[in-house]
Amino acid sequence: MKFLHISDLHLGKRLSEFSLIEDQKFIILKILQCIDEKKPDALLIAGDVYDKGIPSVEAVKLFDDFLCRLAERKIDVFIISGNHDSPERMTCGASLMESSGIHFAPVYDGKVCRYTLNDKNGPVNIYLLPFIKPAIVKAALEAQGKDELAEKITSYDSAVEAAISQMDVDWSQRNILLAHQFVTGSARCDSEDISVGGTDNISAEVFDKFDYVALGHLHGMQKAGGENIRYSGSPLKYSFSEVNHKKGGLFLELEEKGSLKVEPVLFTPQHDLRSLKGTYEELTLKKYWEQLGEQINDYLHITLTDEEDIPEGFAKLQLIYKNLVSLDYDNSRTQKDNQIEAVAQIENISPLDLFEQFYTLQNNQAFSEEQKKFAQDLIEDIWGGKK
Numbered sequence: 001m002k003f004l005h006i007s008d009l010h011l012g013k014r015l016s017e018f019s020l021i022e023d024q025k026f027i028i029l030k031i032l033q034c035i036d037e038k039k040p041d042a043l044l045i046a047g048d049v050y051d052k053g054i055p056s057v058e059a060v061k062l063f064d065d066f067l068c069r070l071a072e073r074k075i076d077v078f079i080i081s082g083n084h085d086s087p088e089r090m091t092c093g094a095s096l097m098e099s100s101g102i103h104f105a106p107v108y109d110g111k112v113c114r115y116t117l118n119d120k121n122g123p124v125n126i127y128l129l130p131f132i133k134p135a136i137v138k139a140a141l142e143a144q145g146k147d148e149l150a151e152k153i154t155s156y157d158s159a160v161e162a163a164i165s166q167m168d169v170d171w172s173q174r175n176i177l178l179a180h181q182f183v184t185g186s187a188r189c190d191s192e193d194i195s196v197g198g199t200d201n202i203s204a205e206v207f208d209k210f211d212y213v214a215l216g217h218l219h220g221m222q223k224a225g226g227e228n229i230r231y232s233g234s235p236l237k238y239s240f241s242e243v244n245h246k247k248g249g250l251f252l253e254l255e256e257k258g259s260l261k262v263e264p265v266l267f268t269p270q271h272d273l274r275s276l277k278g279t280y281e282e283l284t285l286k287k288y289w290e291q292l293g294e295q296i297n298d299y300l301h302i303t304l305t306d307e308e309d310i311p312e313g314f315a316k317l318q319l320i321y322k323n324l325v326s327l328d329y330d331n332s333r334t335q336k337d338n339q340i341e342a343v344a345q346i347e348n349i350s351p352l353d354l355f356e357q358f359y360t361l362q363n364n365q366a367f368s369e370e371q372k373k374f375a376q377d378l379i380e381d382i383w384g385g386k387k
Contacts, residue, residue: 001119003176004035004265006249007046007216008234010084012059014051015273015299016325020236021058026270027235028066031249034265035073038251041117043075046216046232047082047131047180049090071100078115080105081130082180082216105130105178110140112167121256124174127167131180131217134159141166156181156200164206171209174254179207180216183224186231204229212252212260220245221264228260237273240301240326271323277303277330280310280317289320301326307333351379 009028013020035043050059070077079102081087087107094104103115105128115126137159141150153159160181169175184201204225207213213229219242221233232250237243248266255261274295282288283304289296300321304310309329318324328334355375356367367375 001042001117001121001124001174001254002038002040003042003044003212003214003252003254004031004038004040004249005044005046005214005230005232005252006031006235007180007214007232008048008082008219009045009063010048010051010234010236010238011062012051012056013238015238018299018323018325019058020238021056021062023236023270025062027267028062030267031235032066032069032073034249034251034267035070035075038265040251041076041119042126043070043077044126044176044178044214045077045079046178046214047080048084048216049079049082050085052084053086053089055089067097067102071097071102074101076101076103076115076117078103078105078126078128078178080128080178080180080216083131085131087130103128108132108136108140108163110137110144110146110166112163114167121254122173124176124254125170127169127175127177129160129163129177129179132159132163137163157202157206160202161206169209172257174211174257175209176212176214176254177207177210178214178216182217183207183215183229186218186224187220187222211254211257212262214250221248221250227262230262235267236269240273240275243273243275243301272298273301274298275301275303276321277305279306280304280313283317284320296321297323299323299325301328303328303330305330307331352376355379 009024011024049063067077081090087105091104091106094106097104105113108130112127112129115128117124117126134153134156138150138153141153141162149162153162160179181202182200183204207229208226211228215224215229215231218231219234219238220231222231223229224231230250233245233247235247235249237245237247246264246266247269248264251263251265253261272295276283283302300323302317302321302324304313304327306329310316314324314327317327352375356372359367
């Protein structure tokens with residue numbers, strides 16, 4: 001049996017001032033093309049369909065269109081909510097969509113819904129576990145009168161373990177789990193929500209017995225423990241920490257029990273994310289930006305190596321690089337991490353000297369004569385001639 005595993009669409013997301021809705025429309029077409037070519041039996045969407053709990057109108061329309069196109073293809077689709085989604089809103093109309101093969105995980109209430117597909121090797125059970133927190137699992141189990149089990153929930157790890165223990169899984173059959181959690185040791189990106197101190201960590205051992213675990217939450221395609229526990233990653237790059245990522249989904253084949261094949265399927269975006277570095281003069285030379293070709297239209301982060309800040313540098317560069325997202329500097333001022341320490345006998349140091357020391361620590365360079373004179377004149381105005 002064949003499956004395509006994707007996650008973290010984050011429909012409606014913005015990259016600084018740029019809406020990514022057109023880029024997301026483009027990548028959804030790529031996903032549909034992949035389905036047409038590889039003809040999987042089912043699509044697994046492992047959470048964070050939307051970027052916000054109350055998604056934009058454009059995002060809802062895009063997802064609605066995606067579901068309609070999937071239904072036309074007569075493919076089973078299994079969807080769970082992620083930490084960015086509102087499960088109540090996302091599952092509105094889910095009962096009506098069941099007949100079209102679109103299956104949503106309901107709001108977690110202590111039970112995990114299971115669907116079963118069959119092929120020549122027998123049943124494949126698909127369990128849909130939406131994003132959960134310890135408090136959610138604890139409250140659900142207490143509502144079912146399972147106080148003893150609820151008392152054992154003290155962490156994300158124990159919460160997921162408790163949720164799985166209530167699934168009544170037949171481990172002699174082939175079993176797939178969709179989940180949206182952070183597995184310990186996995187690589188994070190800047191575009192993901194991060195819990196302080198790693199409190200959301202879950203051990204990979206919790207998932208070991210499943211034939212495949214389709215994970216969402218982390219945006220980098222990666223294994224999370226064994227071959228059978230994987231993040232598909234987001235289909236688009238959502239931060240410049242993902243510049244070197246290969247984006248797409250995972251195509252898997254389950255044959256008889258214990259036989260699993262997984263291969264990445266890569267999607268080419270409409271606009272990539274790219275970083276450029278150099279002096280202002282270098283980056284504004286016509287021969288430089290002409291050789292970029294179509295890459296000049298990618299979303300860009302530029303690092304200038306000039307020692308002095310370029311006045312209105314962002315606006316000037318954006319005349320050439322229309323999709324410039326962010327700008328920073330890499331020079332002697334930014335490379336050195338100076339620590340501002342208490343100054344001994346501060347009463348014996350003039351305000352001008354103190355100001356100059358502070359400026360030097362902050363910028364890794366001393367006042368110019370012009371700056372020194374400006375500061376001195378300013379101090380004289382404020383302190384009435386005291387230097």
